[in-house]
Amino acid sequence: MEERRKMIEMTGIVKKYFIDTPNELAALNGVDLTVHEGEFLAVVGASGSGKSTLMNIIGTLDRPTEGHYTLDGVDTNAAKDSELSSIRNQKVGFVFQTYNLIARTSALMNVELPMLYGGMSRKERNERAEELLRMVGMEERMKHRPEELSGGQKQRVAIARAMGNDPSIILADEPTGALDSSTGRMVMDLFHQLHDEKGKTIILITHSPELAEETERIITLKDGAVISEREGSGHAVV
Amino acid sequence: MLLYENIRLAFSSLRANKMRAFLTMLGIIIGISSVIAIMTVGESIESSVTDTMGSLGATNITVSLQEKEDEEEGESVEMGMQFEGPGRMRTPTEDDYFTDAMLHDYCENYPDTIEAISVQESLSSGQLLVDKLYANVSPSGVSDGFFLANDLELIDGRYFSDHEIENHSMAAIISDKAVNNLFQGDTDAAIGSTISLVSGDQYLTVTVVGVYEYEQSIYSFGNTSEKDLSTDLYLPLPTARDLNHTTGESSFTVVTAAVTDVDSFISSTEQFFNTYYRNNRNFEVYAFSMSSMLDSLTSMMGTITTGIALIAGIALLVGGIGVMNIMLVSITERTREIGTRKAIGAPNSAIRMQFLVEAMVICLIGGIIGVILGTVLGLVAAKVLDMPATPSISSILISLGFSMAVGIFFGYYPANKAAKMDPIDALRYE
Ligand SMILES: Nc1ncnc2c1ncn2[C@@H]1O[C@H](COP(=O)(O)OP(=O)(O)OP(=O)(O)O)[C@@H](O)[C@H]1O
């Protein structure tokens, strides 16, 4: 395990809001985190503990107030906004609790979107999007719009979209939070598949202890700091 | 690369808010359609007026009598007290008319410049009668030069003979329309026939010697039926003068040789005739050409066009502000979508382009609807005015280009605002 490439390397990450005001708030308070390539990691903790804030910084949607962060060898502190958007496009795939599919746009087009922004040719991205939708079992619903899909179906499309440019890391913020347990199970199985078969690095935020147990490593946040770290089973308990 | 997708996206977002999109376009539709409508009618008027004037001959000079302005102030005041001051219109009398002697001298003086002189003496309008059939006519006596000046060609028969002119005979040239009404179109039957002419209260008998082809002019508005259409009937000039008991005319037209400098010939003409009128208390001679009138007409059209452009500009400004407003609303509504796109890795330029294209599409659709509406309105108006309609391609293209420009100008601020949104703030937006 020690030989594996470091995907994420964070030291002393601090994120503060309302800086220099009486109600200054530190959502993250000096987080050190290293994640290797191909790891499946769960982040747990109470509401407001800073999980989403950490996730957004990992995904380069947000910049830390203090600390140093290197993603897949790229020093994000030094990167310009335009470079960050291309990092998000090529290296990161987001899966949100609320799916965040683009309305009035077919499932296929939603999956094509990251490839479109990445400059892939029309034919290539079309073929690839169809293949990804087949992988998540949504080939029957390619032409459907988000309004016409169930929650679980939407989340499967969202996962296919996250895989658009074959990113090295997938960030999922409570992806099963809005789903019933059996649909959630299906989504979780998809993550296992991406991890086991494609060797993706996956970071999963969840409130469910059972789902967290299925990952390889579980990090617990409290008040913006990592308070414990332990190993999980690494596979689904059937 | 993204253009096609952006256009598709713009259409789908407009489809989702059809009513809103339409109301937004309204300002642009009104602005563009009014310009196009007025341009269409304007060009119709202009082209038909130019046609008519062209057929009258731009190098023709019209010479007429004009009331003298009083030269001596004192006399003017004195006359004012006698209620004969300036502003009272005088009509030329027999003594003031151009005489044949003057015209003869004039032609002798400029033999190379003058091609023909056209004189017309109008008679009261009336009817030609053959048994129970009739044809409305406007009779007038004309000199030989008239046919040249007006490009009038006979389709059958001949012009007046010298003999007919000298003898003040009742020879007539009538239109093909009159032949249709009186002789069922049989010109052979018409020529040589002697028919009755009622002109005002005079009952005359004329012999048809020639038939010319009637041309519709813009002055013949309305929908008079073929049967009641009034066409010109020409008699030899001396004949008409006899009937009107007159010996001269207050105006005439000169056909000049093609190489003549019309403007300088106009002043020579005025000078020449004013030697005769130096001692005339009331009248002097004024000459002008169709080309000088055409110039002033063109500049008048230019002024009208500028005025319309101004009004259209205001309508488009208001329309553009409407587009900007709706784009700001749309961006706020779609904040989470913008955040999502940024999370997926859309660069700011792509977001900016997306909303810019949407604003342009709104404006362009508005512009296209406006062009169609305006063209239809313009064609209908031209039809009502009975004019040849010419939808102006250049003004259509300019209008479409302009509506696109409005889209870019008023769409840029909202699009840029969307592009600059912070991804996290946009994603967290409730
Ligand atoms: N944009 C912001 N402005 C101000 N405070 C913020 C902002 N974003 C997050 N916070 C604060 O930072 C803290 C951490 O928020 P965060 O969303 O990371 O929590 P979380 O662990 O994801 O909670 P949950 O499990 O409920 O999603 C919270 O106290 C929150 O109020």
Ligand SMILES: [Mg+2]
């Ligand atoms: Mg959260």
